[in-house]
Amino acid sequence: MASMNQTTQFDLARQTVREANQFLHDVLEGGLEDGNVHQVEILHPDGNHSIAAGIDADVVVDIRGHAGYFVAGMNCRATVTVHGNVGWSVAENIMSGSVRVKGNASQCAAASGHGGLVVIEGNASSRCGISMKGVDIVVGGSVGHVSGFMAQAGRMVICGDADAGLGDSLYEAIIYIGGEIRGLGADAREEPMSRGDVATVAELLEQARLPGDPRQFKRIASARTLYHWNADAGQEY
Amino acid sequence: MADTSPIRPNIDVEESASYNRHTLAYIHQAAERGVYDIRGLGAKRQVPTFDDLVFLTASASRYPLEGYREKCVTKTVLGTRRAEQPVELEIPITIAGMSFGALSANVKEAIGRAASETGTSTTTGDGGMTPEERQSSKTLVYQCLPSRYGFNPNDLRQADAIEIVLGQGAKPGGGGMLLGQKISSRVAAMRTLPAGIDQRSACRHPDWTGPDDLVIKIGELREITDWKIPIYVKLGATRVKDDVKLAVKAGADVVVVDGMQGGTAATQQVFIEHTGIPTLPAVRLAVEALEEMDVVGQVQLIVSGGIRCGADVAKALALGADAVALGQGVLMALGCNSPTWEHDGKKVDATDDYEKLGTRVGFCHHCQSGLCPVGVTTQDEALEKRMQPEWGARRLTNYLKVLTMELATLARACGKSNVHHLEREDLVALTVEAAAMAKLPLAGTDWIPGA
Secondary structure: OOOOOOOEEEEOOOOOHHHHHHHHHHHHHHOOOOOOOEEEEEEOOOOOOOOOOOOEOOEEEEEEOOEOOOOOOOOEOOEEEEOOOEOOOOOOOOOOOEEEEOOOEOOOOOOOOOOOEEEEOOOEOOOOOOOOEEEEEEEOOOEOOOOOOOOOEEEEEEOOOEOOOEOOOOOOOEEEEOOOEOOEOOOEEEEOOOHHHHHHHHHHHHHHOOOOOHHHOEEEEEOOOOOOOOHHHHHHO | OOOOOOOOOOHHHOOOOOOOHHHHHHHHHHHHHOOOOEEOOOOOOOOOOHHHEEEOOOOOOOOOOOOOOOOOEOOEEEOOOOOOOOEEEOOOEEEOEOOEOOEOHHHHHHHHHHHHHHOOEEEOEOOEOOHHHHHHOOEEEEEEOOOOOOOOHHHHHHOOEEEEEOOOOOOOOOOOEEOHHHOOHHHHHHHOOOOOOOEEOOOOOOOOOOHHHHHHHHHHHHHHOOOOOOEEEEEEOOOHHHHHHHHHHHOOOEEEEEOOOOOOOOEEHHHHHHOOOOHHHHHHHHHHHHHHOOOEOOEEEEEEOOOOOHHHHHHHHHHOOOEEEEOHHHHHHOOOOOOEEEEOOEEEEOHHHHHHOOOOOOOOOHHHHOOOOOOOOOOOHHHHOOOOHHHHHHHHHHHHHHHHHHHHHHHHHOOOOEHHHOOHHHEEEOOHHHHHHHOOOEOOOOOOOOO
């Protein structure tokens, strides 16, 4: 294994996810007193699950290829880039730092994320941003059905289209969408874009390093009709 | 002189079995209000329970241990399958997951103190981990629930075990509900929700769905915690055999099966009374599943749902459980449904407060209201002071000790020097239903219905 002051490589064709993750966790335990930004490169991810899960360190991780479920799960502080596609639940429960997917993401991207930034440069499948709790998500392409379901806090920018059920049962999270909406979910509604909203979209697109005209986006937020139990709501509650 | 006049049928005052006064009241209320009932605690209906079993303690054919002299081991180890650091407990009686939000911080602290004092574990709930709970609990199980309220890696790394909750006995297949009156600013902040709203918890996890995904989810949690701590999977008792097998196959170290008598902070009445199966058949089915997978001794079984006394614990262990978990019994030890609460050593009458809720002492199930007369299931600043942590911890410690002594007493009487040596052969059933559900012989016969 290479020294901490240079790029450390793990080749999952020869090494295990466990070895790579233990190293990434030990970076935290060892501390980062030298002030350097440590880099870890993971080769041949080949659809393995839970790669770079549970990091809590200022480390840069590049995953060179396609990865499986739960990549960078519960990430804190680390900057993780997947140079490929990912399976379900990339960056689930992310707390801080950033996770970028250069390709497409399968279902539940950034599920329940509390903070940080998740960028999907391609498309994200269904339930993107489900139960999000403060994370910022930017999707360069389109999202699948019921994205933003029960999203509690945070912001999601979708440059492409959204399938049915967008923002179903939203709480306080805000969704910005540049393309077409196949259908809004229960209690989600389109609201006027304020100057602040345009600035927010511009800021998030810049952070995501993705093109787009912020003025062309629509704002989707909760109508808050489900915030209190309503006998007349029937099956809507 | 006895009345010997013949009884004449009078259909004008004959109550319908199908539409009796209870059913009529339900229909009238539904028609009037247009909403269903939401309440706390567990099923009130009569179902076969551990009360329907008795022990065949030692006599000529078995040799008993001296009740007050000979040692009876109660030590319990959970999570031996894959975790580096299994949970080691002094007693096989654990505290079930109950949320901060449903319960006050004082209650969570009292539970933690009592669990630590008696050498057992306590469990977080659908609201995350509070500092009071972590500090007061020597062994704390951290729940991973569908809502993921307050779920974070820092608390995960502080946990002694993780419990992935797929369901609970009071509402298998249903999500949670915490009405606005209990969403205080602290509860709201922990859950990342606006204060005062009626809060719904999801019934499915946000990041995985079927059992194949659960394998991968467990793998992720193991990676994040470096394979150190055990992972439990909690199930509401429905298709127990299939579900336990799937949990084991997914990699669970410990399976928790919660029968239909299990409690809740707030759920629809229709869920509480009409879903799931009783704990009695659930434990038998869970044990059969472990036996069929040949993992007895590797994967531990915790049983919950209506465990009230040492006899219940002993019977659950005899049927094959490694430990039990208590929820409602814990709340009752802390004063739930008591006529008084204590202030400066004096008892203060709370009966008026029960009446304000439209109920009486002994019948209250209004946990959902946040107006608990004895300060147990509340977030109200004034009410929560009615249950002080020191007082509650003492009461709960006493209760857990009594259960442990009762358990050991029965085990010794069955000739066991370790409570985990209790076995099915020590039990018989008093009713045909219980015999069929537990697959035990009906007392005085060799008959096991359905066997």
